[in-house]
Amino acid sequence: MPSNLEKALFVFMLATFVGLEIIRKVSPLLHTPLMSLTNAISAISVVGAILITGNERATDLTKILGFVAIVAVFTNIVSGFLITDRMVKMFKKKPQAAGAEVHK
Amino acid sequence: MPSNLEKALFVFMLATFVGLEIIRKVSPLLHTPLMSLTNAISAISVVGAILITGNERATDLTKILGFVAIVAVFTNIVSGFLITDRMVKMFKKKPQAAGAEVHK
């Protein structure tokens, strides 16, 4: 049976292939929002921060480090997804006259 | 820790994404060789056949089933890669006059 390292390497290899293939196809229009989106996604390290902080036997040092980590990473999650949404929302095919109603 | 099933599912999910992304980009010119190539690659089940046949405690039934499996799958490996190579070799950008020397 493969060890944890080997399994993680396998996953890493596959995920890198997926990443390279998919990112290469991202529209150049959206490279700026792409940066903030991947940034928000990599804030998934919140999982690690929660696990370490929530541990019953967490020392005070661990709790403090974990606390700061959660604050930092939650800022990223919240602002990252919100700002990306704000950006991509701006990309419209047909301009709408501000305040005008949309009829079809 | 995730179980084997969960790890395999993770790998399956990623590999399917890789497969769908990559196959979609295969040149339509090469769809026929693609079929024989994937076929040759999926003959990797030879690994399973070897493991089961080479087991010290393999019963006679196991040995016979494994033997047939190895024959079948090795035929695929050999003929699959060779025929794919034969096919892709035929795709040339500049035609060469048969027997003529190539000068630049």
Add this chain to the structure above:
Amino acid sequence: MPHFVQYVYIISAAMFILSLKWMNSPASSRRGVAIGSLGMLLAVAGTLAGFPELMGGLSVHNWTWIVTAMVIGTVIGVPIAYIMPMTAVPQRTALSHACGALAAALVGAAEFYQSNQMHEPLAMFKMIALVIETLLGFLTFTGSLMAMGKLQEVLPQRPITYRGQNFVNFTLFSIAGVLAVRLVMVPSDTFLFPIFSGLALLFGVLLIIPIGGADMPTVIAILNSYAGLSACAMGFALGNNLLVVAGALDGSSGLILSIIMCKAMNRSFTNVLFGAFGQMQMKVGHTEQKPVRSASPEEAASILEAAQSVIIVPGYGLAVAQAQHKIRELYDALTRRGVNVKFGIHPVAGRMPGHMNVLLAEADIPYDRLVEMDEINGEFPQCDVALVIGANDVTNPAARTDKSSPIYGMPILDVDKAHTVMVIKRSMNPGFAGIDNPLYYMDKTLMLFGDAKAFVSEMVKELPVRAAA
């Protein structure tokens, strides 16, 4: 102890992925095949060398069995690869799916019996994987053999349907399902396993029977997927990621190819699998004799010679007649005279995706002359002559205009927009879809009756090599 086999497997998996990735252009495709075979070599060598590590310290036994089997496989495989004519590629593909699927099923069966005989407990998850592996394996085995028989025309091409077919299939399927559940629950009920396997084998036959011979290419792509999934299931059962990856790649490739085919025929999966649509229903209808204009090879050759641009549209008839080398001669003769010759390739021309490309490449026609449908369609209106060689359905303008046509909505090559259309075929018989082609009755169309190979070589004779400047 470093688990070296596992690293070998990671490298092999990456190589398989690169191998498929490099199929994105003919220029890199040979490299793709090379790295794929290297990955396979590594995996096999790694498995043999790393056996003790994989099997918890046991070393490889039964070397004779393993090596003999490999030698036999090689001895069978090499001639298949070199003797098989390119026109038989669809059949070979079906055959190799059958082999691959059989192997997966047999390994599954062997594991099942082995564990039972050793009284090792089979975890439920493993047993589920084994059941899926065997079911898909056996089903794909007989299904692919049937498909091969239909393509090779040793089995009847027409769909075989009978009253109550769905009921019979459904009943058998339910029984297999019940057996599968029971086996998962109580793996020690070994006597159920042969029954289950038999049902799976039977099922492969029953699934293919009602599908027409000409739909076999789509079926083959679907079976390709199944074969991949069964290798995947083996990977789950053995906890081997390399198998999971290779199986998933194979599975997604089959899936995408069948989607491409269905789209290019404007049909759904269900319609292919259960439609039993094919030769029979259509052949009624257009039997009245309408006048067509026909021409001789000499006339056709002089028209081609006078043209500035010619688009050749090949179809299944090219494969039947094996006319690719003669077409190459025609291409050379025209190119030498300064005619701009291109080939318009429909995604489902022939009987396999990419079929025409392989045949034309075999005849050394440069691949940048082979143009895909979407790209070439804009060029027909400016093209002097569209020369259709053994293609029919893929040029049928009824697909654009006639809502009642069974191929309505299927994207076609717009040959009818060319200034002159010439069609080489043996008769007025319909093609795969079994319907009449209004193209043949247009004023600008000339029918060139005859076998594709014979007719083209007549034309080439009319275009002798002139002294080059």
Add this chain to the structure above:
Amino acid sequence: MPHFVQYVYIISAAMFILSLKWMNSPASSRRGVAIGSLGMLLAVAGTLAGFPELMGGLSVHNWTWIVTAMVIGTVIGVPIAYIMPMTAVPQRTALSHACGALAAALVGAAEFYQSNQMHEPLAMFKMIALVIETLLGFLTFTGSLMAMGKLQEVLPQRPITYRGQNFVNFTLFSIAGVLAVRLVMVPSDTFLFPIFSGLALLFGVLLIIPIGGADMPTVIAILNSYAGLSACAMGFALGNNLLVVAGALDGSSGLILSIIMCKAMNRSFTNVLFGAFGQMQMKVGHTEQKPVRSASPEEAASILEAAQSVIIVPGYGLAVAQAQHKIRELYDALTRRGVNVKFGIHPVAGRMPGHMNVLLAEADIPYDRLVEMDEINGEFPQCDVALVIGANDVTNPAARTDKSSPIYGMPILDVDKAHTVMVIKRSMNPGFAGIDNPLYYMDKTLMLFGDAKAFVSEMVKELPVRAAA
């Protein structure tokens, strides 16, 4: 017990992948963001709910700490997202890399101390992952802060170099390497850890110091990669595949973006990181005054009005002047008059990849009017007026012709091929690369001196809304 968290993680990972996949077109991009945030929500909720399963039966403690931290994070995050002007996006990106990297590093540190205090043995593999995580995390933290400072112009923009810089860097790097090896071997040497972390923090600063302010965008993309890799390393340390996947996605995205930028600038990675190429060296040379033609807003407006097709080429100056809304008005005024207006977007126009697109989209300019370089370059010869607004280097024809130019070989927008060229900028000062632009001295070029926003709004005033039919 079904491991439900693991399934949640599989689904989250698939959602993250889909999220990035859907960024392939603006039409699906909102869906992409939505599914990404859903994936994150699932992962966080799943982790909290599945804590006992993940931690071998322990239930979550220190709820107050966790929830308070989340609330604080949210309270900080929301205003950042809504108040941040679009022109400050590069700085915000740098800041969030700093946050993410800091978190990764702190988690690594916490794990290290926790295991040591509990006297749990740290497997070598886990310790390697922790060391990499902390190194990359701390380095990226200070590096990103430096990059942000340079972008925000609180730190000096110019590259800071000193004699022996390479030697100092190399020595520090070696010490850090030795400490890392020692820590992996003897994890109980806890006193080494702060030194190691300090070196990593220092290293981030030293790496960025010699790089010019205008190269920060490339640096940010590279730091993006590092931040991703450090999340990946955390995944290795915790045996969590979801972290590995998200980290690898982030890492490959940073890599690809930096490659795109380097290619579009015709420079190599090494050159960006160690080149210290920038404002300074170039500003000598072309100081002789050559004659240029300039024009007033009225004249410029009448030329635009008379044109049939106009291509607007925006650059960094647009961002500086925040002229996007005025440009929208210009676009509207011209379009209403029947002028065909398009935008030619260079991949590295501005200070971030995609910078111009975001700004113009903010001003509601339809994205199908924003055309990429390769596509628009064929249109310049047929275009009446090319209007360059605050762009310089990306239009410099010296890149095509002058082998001695530092930007020689960089692909540019061929504005010099248009019938008339108009350039809005404040002075004859050079752009980022610090070099002169021969475009400005061509006969067909009119210089429109002034701030981009002010100048465009003057022009718009000359193009009043006429009664629509």
